[in-house]
Amino acid sequence: LGLCGYGSGAKAKVFEGEVQPQWREIASRFHLFERLSSRHPINKTVYEALHRGSRKRSVVKPSDEFALVAIGGEGQLEGQREYRWVE
Secondary structure: OEEEEEOOOOOEEEEEOOOOOOHHHHHHOOOHHHHHHOOOOOOHHHHHHHHHOOOOOOOOOOOOEEEEEEEOOOOOOOOOEEEEEEO
């Protein structure tokens, strides 16, 4: 399946993925519309710190969602983001 991700800057990423048999059960845990209705506003200073990577912790503690756990350093995986499901 071809996917495209767009961030808040002038970047987009195109990548491929495989739909797994348990996708529906996993997706139901996201509670997407509930999460969208409970977004947390941030100010410009916090946004810029997140964007630059100088803020090391999330604005909101992850719970029952995918969370960014690492960003690759120098070398072949530089800039690669690693996400994991956090209970």
